[in-house]
Amino acid sequence: MRHQKTRHKLSRDTAHRKALLRNLCKELIDHERIKTSEAKAKAVKPEVEKLITLAKRGDLHARRQALTALGQDKFIVYKLFEEVAPRYTERPGGYTRILKLGPRRSDSTEMVYLELV
16 A cells, blocks of 8 residues: 655656755765755755765665666765765754745745755
8 A cells, every 4th residue: 555655746747856856865975965945844854854864874775775866976976975874874864954944035945955954
């Protein structure tokens, strides 16, 4: 049964949504703080949390899984495994936070900062 298996669709088809989430994950790992809409932040947050948990494992299989998830970007995977993951060795979860900024002027979309804790 598929109870409670729905994801955020973000008004995009599957390929566009996967590309968007992949790019947001890469930007968050690279810059450690991104400004985006609340809906996109809530959609990408579990993806980044899974990647950091994967990086905490630190083995070769985890590295290859992260490469697959992040689109073969070796520099981002290196930063994830060597700089980001060691910060959270003692933390059991909750690696990101969402800070609300208020509505965007043009279309009143709720804007937030998504950052690594």
